[in-house]
Amino acid sequence: MYILGIESTAHTFGVGITDGNRILSNERDTFMPKKGGIVPREAAKHHYRKAPEIIKSALESAGISLQQVDMFAVSQGPGILSCLKAGVSVGVFLSRKYKKPIIGVNHCIGHIEIGRLMTGFNDPVILYVSGGNTQIITYLNKRYAVFGETQDIGVGNLLDRVGRMLGIPFPAGPEIERLSNGGREYIRFPYTIKGMDVSFSGIETYVKNIIGIKRREDVCFSLQETVFSMLIEASERAMAYCGKTSLIITGGVAANSRLNEMGKRMCAQRGAEFRALDKEYTGDNGAMIAYTGYLMMNEGKTEIRPRPRFRTDVVEINYR
């Protein structure tokens, strides 16, 4: 059977198709603001405009037609409301037109499931880091329990905000990574870890005060080292606490090679397993929604509506 998944929680509109075992296609287009961050209304407009073309190219590369799709899956949240509305309304329209069932999927669980599929790890701790999300998740008692998370802003959000202070356009992650390679001096930033939770707002304020005094390269270098050390330490705490022996890093920030290197080193030191994910599947994509839709096929029916604050740990998992 074929499942078509639609992802539109933030600035990426993605469509993926799966037959349940393999990912047949994974197409996307990302809204790039000319300046500043994501303006919800403009991002949603982009999604509506791009939807037909991306669905078409996803169908083409999977080699099927819309009539052959057996089920639709949409990402319900968490995310930006106006962007979610775009994906959900496109999905609902298609499901009514072709008289096929539709299923709502939690975006974060999509990231987890595609990560498990791609690495082959059965029961890992997942460090999910993106613009808006920073969560340390693991499976426990029919839930993906969130053990650690940010108490204020997401890590990608912090990188973008620092980027803006340094005059780097959105998304700032890749440029910060490039600049950090020229770092020579380590500046001690606030290192805030509370149990398995982290907090980033103190770092933002700190950076605000040293901009223009310290070299850009050193700021980026120290920022990466501090923030990623906090995340890896929190992940390690979760692994020790739950007795899990593998780690997956996913989400947009997982494209950073320094973060992956740290994850690898941490796992090597504790004798745990680590495998870096392909960039194709770390960022937001439609394939993860399609695949999670396939897994959740037999779960109870839920109302299909955007849920901007959809928490990971409220979904009951019966398929594992």
Add this chain to the structure above:
Amino acid sequence: MIRIATGAEAELYKEDGVIIKDRVKKRYRIRELDEALRISRNAREFAIMKRCHESGIDTPRPIKLDIKGRIYMENIAGYPLSSKFSSKNMGKVADMLWRLHSLGIVHGDPTTANMLVSRGRVFLIDFGLSFYSKRAEDRASDLFLLKKALASKHPEQAKIAYKKFISRYKKNSGKEFKPILSHLRDMETRRRYYESY
């Protein structure tokens, strides 16, 4: 010297009935950061443990801090609360946490794995993230972390356990409870994706 456990940031050894806690070097962190963190945490943990033990809070007796930064402490024969969880112990946890807070100390990582049950008493361990503070916000952060640790690790009993805990804590803290509670509410609604509607 035999190794008895590997935690998140330290290895525990046992020698002649004494527990030795060794905060190991972390290869993923750069040296400057790693050393600074380990040195400050070792010193703080030892000092706070000593202060707690002298004040009569149930915690292993710290013996010494050697030059290599290893902490020697008394062995407590018991099991972590997380391994055999029972909400019956929550009253004792509340008493202990309030005594700690009234001393001006915040634990920083109050999970059930950091509480040892031994002969009907509950011992608090692992002060690596502890610090001195009397601010209501910091105290609330301890309650918040405990509440989350209960909900994620012991979901079936979390509600009853937390209720038991908080009513006892409220009684202990008296008129200081109100600001702590308001910070706690604030923390819960501030974090991302609080589905209030």
